[in-house]
Amino acid sequence: MSHTFDFIFAGIGGQGSVAASHMIGDAAIEAGYRVAIGETHGAGQRGGAVLSHVRLWKEGSFGPLIMDAEADAVIGFEPFESLKSAARFLKPGGTVVTNEHPVLPSNRNYPEMDAIFANLKKIPARVFAVNATQIAKEVGDVAALNIAVLGAASGSGMLLIPEEFLKKIITGYFPKSAELSLKAFDLGKRLVAERV
Amino acid sequence: MGKVGIDEPGKKTLLMGNEAVARGALEAGCRFAAAYPGTPSSEILETVASFAKDFGIHAQWSTNETVALWAGAGATYCGLRSLVVAKHHGVAWMVDPLINFAHWQIGKGGLVVVICDDPQGHSSSNEFDSRNLAARVFEIPILEPADPREAKELTKYAFELSETLKCPIYVRMTTRVSHATGDVTFGEIPKERPKSEFYPTPIELGMEMIVKYGWVDMAYLHERLHVKRLKEAAEVSNGFTGNTLTMDGGGAVGVVASGVARHYIEEALSKLGAEVAFLQLSMSYPLPTEKASKLLNAVKRVIVFEETDPFIEMELRSFAKDAAPQVAILGKLTGHTPVSGELTVLKVMNALADVLGKEKPTSPDRTEINAMIKPYLGIRRITLCAGCPHRASGYVVRKATQDMGVNYVGIGDIGCYGMMGLPPLLSFMLTNCMGGSIGMANGIAKSGIDAPVMAFIGDSTFYHAGVPSLINATFNDARFTTVILDNRVTGMTGFQPHPGSGYNAMGEAVKIVDLEALVKACGVEVVEVLDPYSIKKSIEGVKKVLAEKKTACIIFRRACSTEYLRNRRRKGLTPPKPFRVDQEACNGCKACVDEFGCPAISWDGQVAKAVIDDALCRGCANCTQICMERAIKVVKQ
Numbered sequence: 001m002s003h004t005f006d007f008i009f010a011g012i013g014g015q016g017s018v019a020a021s022h023m024i025g026d027a028a029i030e031a032g033y034r035v036a037i038g039e040t041h042g043a044g045q046r047g048g049a050v051l052s053h054v055r056l057w058k059e060g061s062f063g064p065l066i067m068d069a070e071a072d073a074v075i076g077f078e079p080f081e082s083l084k085s086a087a088r089f090l091k092p093g094g095t096v097v098t099n100e101h102p103v104l105p106s107n108r109n110y111p112e113m114d115a116i117f118a119n120l121k122k123i124p125a126r127v128f129a130v131n132a133t134q135i136a137k138e139v140g141d142v143a144a145l146n147i148a149v150l151g152a153a154s155g156s157g158m159l160l161i162p163e164e165f166l167k168k169i170i171t172g173y174f175p176k177s178a179e180l181s182l183k184a185f186d187l188g189k190r191l192v193a194e195r196v
Numbered sequence: 197m198g199k200v201g202i203d204e205p206g207k208k209t210l211l212m213g214n215e216a217v218a219r220g221a222l223e224a225g226c227r228f229a230a231a232y233p234g235t236p237s238s239e240i241l242e243t244v245a246s247f248a249k250d251f252g253i254h255a256q257w258s259t260n261e262t263v264a265l266w267a268g269a270g271a272t273y274c275g276l277r278s279l280v281v282a283k284h285h286g287v288a289w290m291v292d293p294l295i296n297f298a299h300w301q302i303g304k305g306g307l308v309v310v311i312c313d314d315p316q317g318h319s320s321s322n323e324f325d326s327r328n329l330a331a332r333v334f335e336i337p338i339l340e341p342a343d344p345r346e347a348k349e350l351t352k353y354a355f356e357l358s359e360t361l362k363c364p365i366y367v368r369m370t371t372r373v374s375h376a377t378g379d380v381t382f383g384e385i386p387k388e389r390p391k392s393e394f395y396p397t398p399i400e401l402g403m404e405m406i407v408k409y410g411w412v413d414m415a416y417l418h419e420r421l422h423v424k425r426l427k428e429a430a431e432v433s434n435g436f437t438g439n440t441l442t443m444d445g446g447g448a449v450g451v452v453a454s455g456v457a458r459h460y461i462e463e464a465l466s467k468l469g470a471e472v473a474f475l476q477l478s479m480s481y482p483l484p485t486e487k488a489s490k491l492l493n494a495v496k497r498v499i500v501f502e503e504t505d506p507f508i509e510m511e512l513r514s515f516a517k518d519a520a521p522q523v524a525i526l527g528k529l530t531g532h533t534p535v536s537g538e539l540t541v542l543k544v545m546n547a548l549a550d551v552l553g554k555e556k557p558t559s560p561d562r563t564e565i566n567a568m569i570k571p572y573l574g575i576r577r578i579t580l581c582a583g584c585p586h587r588a589s590g591y592v593v594r595k596a597t598q599d600m601g602v603n604y605v606g607i608g609d610i611g612c613y614g615m616m617g618l619p620p621l622l623s624f625m626l627t628n629c630m631g632g633s634i635g636m637a638n639g640i641a642k643s644g645i646d647a648p649v650m651a652f653i654g655d656s657t658f659y660h661a662g663v664p665s666l667i668n669a670t671f672n673d674a675r676f677t678t679v680i681l682d683n684r685v686t687g688m689t690g691f692q693p694h695p696g697s698g699y700n701a702m703g704e705a706v707k708i709v710d711l712e713a714l715v716k717a718c719g720v721e722v723v724e725v726l727d728p729y730s731i732k733k734s735i736e737g738v739k740k741v742l743a744e745k746k747t748a749c750i751i752f753r754r755a756c757s758t759e760y761l762r763n764r765r766r767k768g769l770t771p772p773k774p775f776r777v778d779q780e781a782c783n784g785c786k787a788c789v790d791e792f793g794c795p796a797i798s799w800d801g802q803v804a805k806a807v808i809d810d811a812l813c814r815g816c817a818n819c820t821q822i823c824m825e826r827a828i829k830v831v832k833q
Binding site for chain 1: 379562564569571572
């Protein structure tokens with residue numbers, strides 16, 4: 001049995017994290033991998049945290065759930081959700097790529113941003129951040145947030161999948177707004193920076 | 197035809213387990229599909245509907261699971277292959293007809309019943325294991341796919357098996373198969389469409405019995421099921437290529453597993469560096485006794501992994517009692533595997549490590565990080581969406597009853613509006629299952645309590661199971677108020693249409709079953725239709741109805757805000773303009789935060805004023821009607 005490459009996609013309902021995980025899955029098939037993605041739908045989605053497990057491999061067969069402390073990377077769409085998921089799922093020395101723009105809960109009870117990044121580093125992890133929310137606003141579609149995060153993940157060098165496969169899939173998902181989406185991807189890739 | 201109906205055999209694509217079931221049905225030449233929505237099953241019928249017209253398939257959202265099964269079985273009597281889908285709660289609604297279809301006979305077309313169980317109850321009110329019904333009550337074969345690839349193949353095969361054994365076949369999915377997504381390869385789609393022809397197959401059986409016994413004999417029917425069909429099914433199970441036995445590990449320990457647990461075991465064994473004899477079951481009922489016997493006679497102990505009940509474990513125990521009494525069968529009954537909840541690789545590793553005498557996996561110490569996270573874990577609570585009409589309805593009922601000085605007894609039902617039972621609305625305190633609100637309100641209203649009783653039920657749930665409950669209530673003169681939360685769709689499961697929507701699963705315009713007329717015909721004396729977005733008017737409306745103290749029904753009618761936004765987007769329209777809180781005018785009374793609880797409104801503790809997140813606000817304007825200071829205004833752009 002060979003090993004898997006395990007990614008956790010962590011976000012909040014409506015941020016497009018599930019769609020992004022499926023784009024990675026589609027691109028991975030193009031790149032010759034087998035894929036299993038696990039997620040739970042239903043009531044939990046209404047404004048709550050959304051988590052997808054994405055597993056890629058070449059030989060053998062695997063279930064859709066990643067074990068605690070075994071994910072190679074966390075791809076996060078919201079900083080606190082990234083920390084929560086990384087604390088549970090990321091292997092020591094794994095990679096985190098996260099949107100740095102927070103979504104505050106209604107009582108505004110939210111940790112300090114510095115504490116979030118300091119704790120991510122304690123895992124220990126390599127941490128990459130980008131303001132994907134800002135990029136999405138700049139390209140003119142708040143829904144492009146997930147593409148900006150995918151661009152950042154690609155830019156961090158942790159994705160196994162060659163950029164051209166990803167761009168082909170993104171274009172296929174958004175035939176009418178491909179230019180805008182690819183711009184969000186490129187900006188995410190260019191602006192992502194490692195937190196040291 | 198959507199991405200799942202593409203006619204490109206050999207194409208490899210990413211499919212969710214539920215989409216794969218739909219594709220399997222298409223590749224089997226299935227021509228009829230019926231379901232009532234329910235997580236985690238809804239995508240199956242949605243997917244069939246996406247390609248139905250291209251392949252001459254009829255796909256329908258039925259009003260409940262019982263009628264879905266009848267419709268599906270009806271099509272088999274016309275020679276069509278037919279698919280019926282529900283979640284585990286739904287199969288409970290199919291019990292009586294499904295027993296009869298199993299004891300008697302389905303039509304010439306195969307009947308495949310796909311049931312999506314929800315171990316852990318991620319989206320359900322319990323996690324019961326429906327295989328118990330399939331095997332013990334319906335007595336029909338069970339197929340258990342492990343992943344999307346197998347979901348497609350087993351669904352396709354199930355139609356063939358149904359026609360061979362002349363009985364319904366049970367395909368048992370679980371959340372981690374239904375909602376797992378993986379690479380699946382498309383097969384051929386049959387081009388021939390056999391002509392529909394009515395042929396009532398059970399009549400042959402009836403005639404056979406009349407000739408033999410002078411009358412139909414139910415015991416004969418049951419006997420025939422046992423001595424003939426289940427025996428044939430057991431032979432199929434023994435020869436089935438999906439039931440595989442590998443004899444690694446030198447004979448000390450054997451493992452038996454079904455469903456997604458099979459993958460967990462492969463991963464756990466590889467991580468533990470262990471080998472075992474392994475019987476994998478794609479067809480778990482009837483048990484493949486020859487393969488089981490081979491395993492039992494080669495090992496000293498067998499451990500069973502399955503979700504959620506010890507179903508295979510009991511079958512194996514019962515078989516081993518005579519076949520291999522020396523073998524210890526371990527699992528849920530012996531405390532070696534968890535008795536409830538879904539399995540994970542970790543749970544499987546822990547159980548296997550115990551049995552194999554291996555070291556259990558350890559996890560890195562993250563105490564410090566977790567301590568920092570802990571205070572914030574509950575910050576994103578489950579709640580109704582911004583703009584949800586149910587929030588306004590709950591607020592209106594609360595305010596109206598407070599004005600009247602009345603403390604009502606509220607009973608809830610199954611749907612998004614279940615969240616009206618949570619703070620701050622606290623609209624009701626009891627919920628059971630589909631239709632239970634009106635059903636229980638009847639008993640409570642007849643129990644001699646003083647408080648007025650109100651049953652809260654969604655529109656789709658009312659059409660599903662509310663109608664007979666309401667007729668029973670008026671028939672027995674139970675005086676209470678039924679509150680129908682009518683948002684025009686089945687909201688919780690993904691906006692599927694129902695008899696009040698005006699269109700069906702295939703997008704065709706259909707007649708609306710008039711809710712007011714229906715309620716009146718059920719014998720309700722006072723019927724009031726209110727728009728929950730007109731808060732003051734609705735409060736007065738509720739007061740008027742409650743003051744009459746009659747058998748009443750309030751229909752709160754307003755489209756689901758999420759579906760409304762989706763429709764606007766489809767039409768290329770921008771969303772309604774968001775509102776903002778005028779920080780000068782806000783007096784910090786917190787009514788909008790504490791009493792209404794819209795997720796778009798937050799509380800800025802530093803300045804003690806409410807704030808609206810313009811990305812979340814859906815411009816419903818309900819909060820503007822609640823604010824006493826009129827501090828909430830439209831954002832001018």
